[in-house]
Amino acid sequence: MAELFLGFTSGPGGFRKYVVIKRILPDVRDNAQFERMFLDEARITAAFNHPNIAQVFDLGQEDDGLYLAMEFIAGQNLNQITGACLRRHEQLPIGFTLSVARDVCMALHYAHTFIAPSGEPSPVIHRDVAQKNIMVTYDGVVKLLDFGIAKAKGSLERTSAGTVKGTTGYMSPEQVRGDKLDGRSDLFSVGVMMHELITGARLFAGKNERDEMVKILEAPIPWPSHVTPHVPEAVSKVVMQALERSREKRFANGRDMARAIESAAGHLLMDSDHRASMMKELFAERMAATRSLLESAEGTANSAMVDKAKRALRADDGPYLPERVDDSTPQGGVASVPRKQPRRGPAKGAGRQADVADTAKTEAKDSRLSNVLWGLFLLSILVGGAYGAWRLSQVLNATVEADPNPKELQKFDSKLPVFREPGMPEPDAGSAVAQVKVEPTPPVHEDKGPKTERPTEAPVRGKGKLTLVVTPDADVYRGKKKLGRTPMFNVTLPVGEHKLFIFGPDKKKRVLSVPIQPGKTEKLRLALKEIPEG
Structure with missing residues (x-):
């Protein structure tokens, strides 16, 4: 019944307050019912003063009809x-x-x-x-x-x-x-x-x-x-x-x-x-568009910026929630009685009987085709399983020679980035990059033959994202840097295994290891008590 405009009122010292101007559409301005509804809205909401209700500031009339000046909500x-x-x-x-x-x-x-x-x-x-x-x-x-x-x-x-x-x-x-x-x-x-x-x-x-x-x-x-x-x-x-x-x-x-x-x-x-x-x-893009639109009112935005902002704000809002297809039988409450299925009466007329016969034939044909497909599917599983078992037996029966010079395992994996606790000094610039020490291989013969070196393993590059929900809310640190407070959505992190420090309302330090894969979002929803103290 109405159209909306962005407006503002200005005053001394650069004072400016943005409002929404609401006017009755031209084709219904002569409709007395719409005018009364418009006046009702103004009269009702102008007296309201609640933080969760949009306010009305003014009601007026110009040559082209009534208007409302309402709260601008970004x-x-x-x-x-x-x-x-x-x-x-x-x-x-x-x-x-x-x-x-x-x-x-x-x-x-x-x-x-x-x-x-x-x-x-x-x-x-x-x-x-x-x-x-x-x-x-x-x-x-x-x-x-x-x-x-x-x-x-x-x-x-x-x-x-x-x-x-x-x-x-x-x-x-x-x-x-x-x-x-x-x-x-x-x-x-x-x-x-x-x-x-x-x-x-x-x-x-x-x-x-x-x-x-x-x-x-x-x-x-x-x-x-x-x-x-x-x-x-x-x-x-x-x-x-x-x-x-x-x-x-x-x-x-x-x-x-x-x-x-x-x-x-x-x-x-x-x-x-x-x-x-x-x-x-x-809505990062729409927030930027709103800022551009407000700047245009102040004369600080060019026409290209304004046109781009309008396109962003007029973009399609869909998709919308789909229709519910499965009416599950509820339990108790207002819907304790399941939906009744329609009762099917006898078919009437030769045309109806022919339709039923055709439907039965089609269903039978579809059923036979479905049985054939299922049979082929099960056969492929049996053949694949038999081949897998044979291949596994070959691998298990193979002779494995022991390494003549086994090395002791390191106490930590140098490939993983190292992060310090909050308040501790930052590590060296290169310590967070995956590095592998180059060591000579043992000699092939007892004589002093040539030695070869293993190539340096390249560091893993790329970035991924983390969505983390912890209940109750907690502060999250990666080393000395605070990543934010939960819930956090799509926080960008380098690829690798990250050790995060979680501080909840009890102020206890908890340690959470999070793997970040390139181009993927790791989504975690945890209770604070499930995260081990460190």
């Missing part, structure tokens, strides 16, 4: 964040999802229990909580957006009988039925969002809006811990309580749900610093 919404993870073939960290959901619940609790400046209770129901309306800034702050269709006491806009408003796949059952809503409707939407981000698939996706509404009312809901086994059962229980179709069985309010998330998640929760680190990793 960040990405949850659809864009999941799309970035899918492009990298990575799963959104569960700690990220849980922390975002916790902050959204607190923002909703503020809106649901809002007290007007006059002292009169003025609760606001959002009615459109979905990934598209939740942003995470590049600094890791969660923002709930778009109260454009919110239902507030005394709102100007009235919903007509027989109509529903919201994003269909995220509506509550009572919202689909057109019943009177309270804050627990928004909590159901948060449950849908959590389920999708945790399992990596849409929950109520359908062919059309009607199909999605029917699924919201009737379709079984699988437990997240059954779809994604690494999800703690306590977290899964919170999600399923939020998704109860009977609102009386859900959490009483957003604050209770936020506390339940904190209790179930424990050390998994990401704080704003961790979220900011992940956002910078995922």
